[in-house]
Amino acid sequence: MTFNKRKTVALLLAVTLIMMPVTGAIIHVSHRTAIEHKWLHIHVIFGVLFVVLGIFHIIYNWKALKRYLLGK
Secondary structure, eight states, X not given: OOOOHHHHXXXXXXXXXXXXXXXXXXXXXXXXXXXHHHHHHHHHHHHHHHXXXXXXXXXXXXXXXXXXXXXX
């Protein structure tokens, strides 16, 4: 079995997409406790990962994206 970068990035991007609202909701209901501070850090980490993985997703799928946008 070979390692597929495109599939890995897409899967991790989906996980971060799901975790962002989950961690945001936990922060919202924690009402300024020490737990909120920890979840805020986790939320920021997932946000940064989402942006970085989104950039890699665009890079790895550039040909398909270009064909889709330009109709070629």
